[in-house]
Amino acid sequence: EPEVTQTPSHQVTQMGQEVILRCVPISNHLYFYWYRQILGQKVEFLVSFYNNEISEKSEIFDDQFSVERPDGSNFTLKIRSTKLEDSAMYFCASSAQGPEQFFGPGTRLTVL
Amino acid sequence: AQTVTQSQPEMSVQEAETVTLSCTYDTSENNYYLFWYKQPPSRQMILVIRQEAYKQQNATENRFSVNFQKAAKSFSLKISDSQLGDTAMYFCAFKLGYGGSQGNLIFGKGTKLSVKP
Numbered sequence: 001e002p003e004v005t006q007t008p009s010h011q012v013t014q015m016g017q018e019v020i021l022r023c024v025p026i027s028n029h030l031y032f033y034w035y036r037q038i039l040g041q042k043v044e045f046l047v048s049f050y051n052n053e054i055s056e057k058s059e060i061f062d063d064q065f066s067v068e069r070p071d072g073s074n075f076t077l078k079i080r081s082t083k084l085e086d087s088a089m090y091f092c093a094s095s096a097q098g099p100e101q102f103f104g105p106g107t108r109l110t111v112l
Numbered sequence: 113a114q115t116v117t118q119s120q121p122e123m124s125v126q127e128a129e130t131v132t133l134s135c136t137y138d139t140s141e142n143n144y145y146l147f148w149y150k151q152p153p154s155r156q157m158i159l160v161i162r163q164e165a166y167k168q169q170n171a172t173e174n175r176f177s178v179n180f181q182k183a184a185k186s187f188s189l190k191i192s193d194s195q196l197g198d199t200a201m202y203f204c205a206f207k208l209g210y211g212g213s214q215g216n217l218i219f220g221k222g223t224k225l226s227v228k229p
């Protein structure tokens with residue numbers, strides 16, 4: 001069964017460094033999302049992406065964040081200058097025409 | 113704005129018994145979807161069940177069923193014959209029905225379910 005994959009599973013970085021989190025959505029899906037979950041808190045929406053552009057973003061998704069689909073398979077989230085409060089689990093999700101979103105296993109980002 | 117509330121931070125149930133997790137939501141929209149996601153200790157979010165707001169019939173997936181009360185804006189999850197593998201965090205989620213698949217999910221804070229042998 002096809003699934004969303006994410007790499008790396010765990011990323012440790014120093015404050016102020018740039019990180020790129022990678023996702024490979026399910027191949028025939030058209031809509032892509034990033035969510036984050038700070039430890040012990042609920043899952044929060046960051047951004048959605050369709051037809052090579054951002055379709056919606058939350059107030060969390062400020063100028064430090066960007067997304068890209070550099071080729072036909074990858075979907076990336078870049079954080080330009082990480083802050084301590086960016087430490088969280090980041091989930092990629094994708095969907096086809098239906099309302100269900102399918103999540104990847106997540107990347108745990110630790111900012112020191 | 114839409115909100116999702118899960119009022120039970122933690123619950124436990126004996127193996128083979130039935131447990132119900134509560135979820136309420138607030139919206140002024142009429143067209144939306146509701147979901148339950150499971151997040152086991154491995155932390156991957158797994159879709160358990162979905163309900164379309166326009167459907168009166170409650171969704172069922174094997175041992176999982178929902179009680180959808182649209183007027184009360186309530187969407188509870190019932191797990192029958194609980195198994196040890198059901199131990200997980202359960203999130204209720206809401207999604208508006210317009211805009212095709214582009215709408216984002218709005219999650220509740222989750223209920224941590226422990227199934228005891």
